[in-house]
Amino acid sequence: MKNLAKVKRLLANPVFPRASKYDPAWILANEMGPNALWLAESLTEVMPLRPGMRVLDMGCGRAMTSVFFAREFGVTVWANDLWITATQNLATLREARVDDRVFPIRAEAHALPYADGFFDAIVSLDSYHYYGTSDTYLAYFSKFLRQGGRIGIVVPGLVRDIKGNVPGHLARPFGKSPPFWDPKECGSFHTAPWWKRHWAATGLVEVESCALMKDGWKHWLRWDEARMAGGGGHSGFPTDAPAIRADRGRYVGFVRMVARKPLA
Ligand SMILES: C[S@@+](CC[C@H](N)C(=O)[O-])C[C@H]1O[C@@H](n2cnc3c(N)ncnc32)[C@H](O)[C@@H]1O
Incomplete structure (x- = not known):
């Protein structure tokens, strides 16, 4: 790998000691966005x-987080994805030796094959914003969770609402990098208060915590620097670093939210 020492240094993030134990080459080979x-x-x-x-x-x-949850917390995981097939993820899970407790499933978010009330917990990293922003989605999604169970998500989001035009530093290209702000994706970025209202308004869950991740933009930047130092990672996306650096956490970060489904 290009610049292995730099990649290792950047991925050894003291804020995330458990994640920092994982092999940088494995992370870059399986990444699909800011360090899952x-x-x-x-x-x-x-x-x-x-x-x-x-x-x-x-x-x-690519099921990195499923491996992480199984190894670090001893949970049994159903690793559900759409773009990556179950067969692809099974290979990753076998290699990581967790295929006895992590089960790969390919299913679309609106056609999930699980029994009502089956899961003790549902997690979603850098994904829920793709399908979960409609007013009715949580009513469908939360039925797979048992009473008293929790749903937790981390999504890229906004620090403050964008009033009017998208700020110039997010909307314009930097050198060879295209603009950070792709409306097809960033249109689903919202603030923490937006997400809290979005779930609380359903009356189906109690939101226990909902806030911007501390220093989220700095972690995003560090991740992108590591990825580019390592040759661009699996995704090969152009770098986001110039836009994130210019933004300095004024607009873009991560929202982290956890809610509990009440006992009957
Ligand atoms: C940016 S990737 C993040 C993947 C992984 N969580 C990570 O952080 O490495 C977004 C993931 O959401 C999944 N996704 C997007 N739309 C979906 C849908 N409608 N149903 C199920 N999964 C979906 C994609 O398959 C994709 O793997």
């Missing part, structure tokens, strides 16, 4: 996971 293991570890600061729990990892991509 950091997002996962951040989520577990506010969402308890106990050994033996049945966990749905929704939109798991």
Whole structure:
């Protein structure tokens, strides 16, 4: 790998000691966006996971976070994704030696094959914003969670609402990098208060915590610097670093939210 020492240094993030133990080459080979293991570890600061729990990892991509949850917390995971097939993810899970407790599933978010009330916890990292912003989605999604169980997500989001035009530093290209702001994707970025209202208004869950991830933009920048130092990672996306650096956490970060489905 290009610049292995630099990649290792950047991925050894003291804020995320569990994630920092994982092989940088494995992370770059399986990444599909800002370091999913950091997002996962951040989520577990506010969402308890106990050994033996049945966990749905929704939109798991290449299943890195499913491996992480199984290894670090002893939970059993259903690694659900759409773009990545179950057969592809099974290979990753076998290689990581967790295929006895992480089960790959390919299913679309609106056509999930699970029994009502099956999961003790549902997690979703850098994925829920793709399908979960409609007013009715949580009513469907939360039925797979048992009463008293929790749903936790971390999504890229907004620090403040954008009033009027998208700010210039997010809307314009930087050198060879296209604009950060792709409306097809960033149109689903919202603030923490937006997400809290979005779930609380359903009356189906109690939002226990919902806030911007501390220093989220700095982690995003560090991740992107690591990815580019390592040759661009699996995604090969152009770098986001110039836009994130110019933004300095004024607009873009991560929202972390956990809600509990009340007991009857
Ligand atoms: C940006 S990737 C993040 C993947 C992974 N969580 C990670 O952080 O590495 C978004 C993931 O959401 C999943 N996704 C998007 N739309 C979906 C849908 N309608 N149903 C199920 N999964 C979906 C994709 O398959 C993709 O793997």
